[in-house]
Amino acid sequence: MQKKTLGLIHTSATLVPVFLELCTAHLPNVNVFNIVDDSLIKQVIANGELTPGVARRVVNHVGAAEAAGADHILVTCSSIGAAVEQAALLTGVPVWRVDQPMADRAVREGTRIGVVATLPTTLQPTSDLVRRRAIAAGKTIELESVLCEGAFEALMGGDSATHDKKVADALTSLASRVDVIVLAQASMARVVEALDPSVKKIAILSSPAIAIQQLATVL
Incomplete structure (x- = not known):
């Protein structure tokens, strides 16, 4: 074959x-x-x-x-x-x-969904996709979108510590209000491991692994 x-x-x-x-x-x-x-x-x-x-x-x-x-x-x-x-x-x-397999999983796993990004140009299309995938699934959701102001600029400037802190603060705050969090950019995924265990009790989804696992089911 x-x-x-x-x-x-x-x-x-x-x-x-x-x-x-x-x-x-x-x-x-x-x-x-x-x-x-x-x-x-x-x-x-x-x-x-x-x-x-x-x-x-x-x-x-x-x-x-x-x-x-x-x-x-x-x-x-x-x-x-x-x-x-x-x-x-x-x-x-x-x-x-x-990000579509990630959005689909978020819709399956929760009704209160948070989307976090460090760029507005990524936050808007990812949030829009989650809304549309919820409609396609016939599910009503509450969506909260959060932009980590200054985090992207810090990362591009070589200040990864400031980037990671801004993202971690956003995730920690949002975790108390939602069932599942979608990371709109793969660059944020590394922050998750260092989060307090209480924050990691909810699902925090990153697109690369989910997309490749989905492709593995069809390839």
């Missing part, structure tokens, strides 16, 4: 080793290749939104992954999720948003 091929499209080179480790663990018999274009997220941040030009390039990257032989394509950036959905309509193989 011929091996399946998964094409990964990233907006940051830092995500390549993260997904390589996950694919090695959960998709050992699947060929994997990466396409990286960090100008996409830089332009989204600079413009404060997903622009038509960026969306068009996302569609082009997805088309290139299909042309390269991908049987499934996973786009690993939440900020460009709307463009991923557009690309899926134009592509002959399944195209996945990295």
